[in-house]
Amino acid sequence: MKKENFLLLLALSLIGVSLVVTLVVQGIEKGATVVAALFTTAGVIFSVWAAQIRSIDQQNREDSRQYQRLVQEQTIAREERDNQRELDREQRDSNSKALILQMSTQQRIEMSKRRDSATTKLLGDNGLERAAAINDLFFQIDDWWTLIDNEISLSEGEEKIRQLRQEGRRRRQELFDLALKIADENELVLEARARNLRARLAGDVNPSSLADLDMRGLNLASPVTGGRTPDLSGAQFPRGIDLSHSNFTGCLLNNATFEGAKLYKASFARCELTESNFQDARGTECSFQNALIQTANFRESHFWKANFDDAIVVGDFSNSNLKASSFRRSRIAASSFSKADLGAVDFGLSEIALPNFSETWLAFSNFGGARIVGGNLRGAKFGFSTMKNAVFADPAMPSENSDSWMLEEDDATDWTGVNLEEVDFRAVKLRSRKHFTKNSVHYKRSLADFRPEQNYPRSPNIFDSAK
Structure with a gap:
């Protein structure tokens, strides 16, 4: 309850009490004068109260107007400050852009000078x-x-x-x-x-900084051996990059990635390619001559007419296409060519240990003078291949009851049209001569021995065991 209302109520209560007391003590006739005085006093009090109320209301309205005016002034001042700050920021940005553009112009001039200087030094x-x-x-x-x-x-x-x-x-x-x-x-x-x-x-x-650049024709070829070797080990070339006609001869490319790369006529001769990744890479007439390829991934790659001559190869070529490629005089160990297309591939004079040729297309290929030590030939297609003077050997011949024969009786290996004359199969477990009697040419004059061998000596060197 407001203070002025409380005082009015208190005054009226006192007047009412006084009126009652007067009427009781003096009676109605004698108390009339007092009652009139009390009513007059009450009227005066009420008038004073009403005037005070009006004054308070006017003051409140004035205070409200003052407050609204102050709020409006503060809002306007704040908006003006914000606008000024925005203008200042725009001015700073404009000055900053102008400064940056000026610096860019200067930097362009400096870099042109640096390019000219570098070009002069390169010559x-x-x-x-x-x-x-x-x-x-x-x-x-x-x-x-x-x-x-x-x-x-x-x-x-x-x-x-x-x-x-x-x-x-x-x-x-x-x-x-x-x-x-x-x-x-x-x-x-x-x-x-x-x-x-x-x-x-x-x-x-x-x-x-190298994004979207044309990397064809890179020249990192090292013409010497024994000196400093260009080291690109661990390089992760973007998938699908075109490196055609690039020359990496003699580089270290261990653990490098060329996944999906285009490598037409690229050279990796004399490179070290340990654990490198060429999965799904494509190229024609690429050179891996004399390369050291260890535990490398060539799955699903396409290297037509590639040159792997004199290379050391330990890798996975499953489902790859190496048609018309050459592995002459190469040393290939524990490599998988399963389901690969090796049509017309030249393995002449190579040493191949424990290969996986299961379901591999080897038609018209050349194994002349090659030594194949152990491995899996199940389902391979050797149709019309050349194998003159080839030697098939097994470094650890299984027992007669073993399931690890090189050629099983129910094997689907195809020797159609293959000339096996002078081919040495004496160290190979052959359960049946049916592989040759119908399909092969001159098998009777080969050195094949179809009787199971027992206790064939083991050798620590899988290549020497074929000798």
Whole structure:
């Protein structure tokens, strides 16, 4: 209850009590004068109360108007401050953009000078200076990527952004070609190329600086052995990248990834390819000559007319297509060619230990002078292949009751049209001569012995055991 209402109620209560007491004590006639005075007093009190109420209401309304005016003034002041801050921010952004564009212009001029300087060094005779120029060219590629990315973030309009992206790619491609596609046999230069490329493909530096660049025709070939070897171990080339006509001769490519890559006429001669990944890669006339290929993944790859001559091969070529390729004089161990297409492949004079040729297409292939030690030939198709002077051996002959025979009686291996004259099968467990009697040419003059051998000696060297 408000204070003024309480005072009015108290006054009226006192008047009422006084009226009752007067009437009781003095009677109605004698108390009339007092009653009139009390009513007059009550009227005065009520008038005063009403005037006070009106004054309070007026004051409240005035206070409300003052408050609303203050709120409005504060709102206007706040909006003005916000607008001023926005104007200041826009001014700063405008100044910042102008400054960045000015710096970009200066940076473009500086990078043009750096490119000219690096080009001059690349044409010089000092190998150390050429290697330093290679390093600077790669840093320029990164700088161009950052510069264009910053300019794109400040640009508006799709056309402007498209033009900047095209310019950035053109600038980076020019530098990339200078760094990696000019023939240079200096080992310091090759080492610098490999180191910078590996860093950007292995995640040590932002790989986006090499995004969308044409990497065909890379030149990292090492012409010497025993010196510094270009090391690209661990490089993760983007899936599906085109590396056609690239030359990696003599490089270390251990644990490198070329999955799905296009490798037409690429060279990996004399490379170390331990645990490298070529799954689903494709190429024609690729060279792996004299390469060291260990536990490598070539599953589902397509390498037509590839050259694996004199290579050491331990890998998985399952479901691959190596049609018309050459493995002459190669040493192949524990490799799987299951369900692969090896039509017209040349294994001449090679040493093949424990291969998996199950369900492999080997028609018109050449095994002349090759030694095949153990392995799985179940379901292989040797139709019209050449095997003159080939030797089939097993380093650890199974017992007569063993299930690990090279050729089972119910085997679907196809020898149609194969000339087995002078082929040595004496060390192979053959349960039946039916593999040869109907399909093969001149099998009777071969050295095959169809009687099970017992206690065939083991040898620690799977190749020497065939001798």
